[in-house]
Amino acid sequence: MKTKADLEISDATADDLDAIHTLEVSCFPAPWRRDFFESELQGDSRLHLVARRDGSVVAYVFAMWFFDEMHVNKIAVAESERRKGIADALMDRCLEFARTNGISTVSLEVRQSNSGAQAFYEHLDFEPTYIRPRYYPDGEAAVVMVRHLPW
Numbered sequence: 001m002k003t004k005a006d007l008e009i010s011d012a013t014a015d016d017l018d019a020i021h022t023l024e025v026s027c028f029p030a031p032w033r034r035d036f037f038e039s040e041l042q043g044d045s046r047l048h049l050v051a052r053r054d055g056s057v058v059a060y061v062f063a064m065w066f067f068d069e070m071h072v073n074k075i076a077v078a079e080s081e082r083r084k085g086i087a088d089a090l091m092d093r094c095l096e097f098a099r100t101n102g103i104s105t106v107s108l109e110v111r112q113s114n115s116g117a118q119a120f121y122e123h124l125d126f127e128p129t130y131i132r133p134r135y136y137p138d139g140e141a142a143v144v145m146v147r148h149l150p151w
């Protein structure tokens with residue numbers, strides 16, 4: 001089985017947009033439009049990473065920060081590549097970035113029904129903090145999960 005050891009993680013670029021968007025559409029019921037990703041790539045205070053295997057994008061994370069807070073807007077891993085530690089490796093990079101930039105809180109929203117993603121974040125010591133009702137376009141609520149960093 002191929003593992004995360006074969007992965008290459010790097011900053012996302014405009015050349016990755018098609019692959020990121022294809023993955024987004026396959027992973028989310030209400031995917032971001034391609035131009036959302038494009039404008040994120042051009043924004044300030046952003047961290048956007050892709051994981052590649054054999055040159056192909058298999059996962060990405062898009063995060064932003066504001067003073068001492070980071071918000072993870074998106075993380076996704078291709079279905080065939082899940083449970084190999086790839087999201088862990090991407091979040092490690094985000095948390096390391098937070099550590100070296102004095103960020104003390106990392107937060108995100110996750111669908112209330114997305115128990116797999118909630119389990120993933122709990123495994124990284126994120127705590128469910130409050131509910132945002134009707135957060136998603138189809139009316140589903142979001143669970144806001146937060147991790148306070150010890151440094």
Ligand SMILES: CC(C)(COP(=O)(O)OP(=O)(O)OC[C@H]1O[C@@H](n2cnc3c(N)ncnc32)[C@H](O)[C@@H]1OP(=O)(O)O)[C@@H](O)C(=O)NCCC(=O)NCCS
Nearest residue numbers: 075076077082083084085086087088110116117119120123
């Ligand atoms: C959530 C997601 C990003 C996790 O990616 P992944 O690469 O499979 O996660 P990892 O392999 O790094 O998981 C690390 C640990 O998190 C936990 N975990 C991850 N996915 C889980 C799941 N579906 N159910 C329960 N625990 C899970 C486990 O403890 C896992 O360790 P283990 O495999 O040794 O048991 C992936 O399932 C995904 O892309 N889902 C669709 C998009 C999505 O929902 N994104 C999050 C939106 S907020």
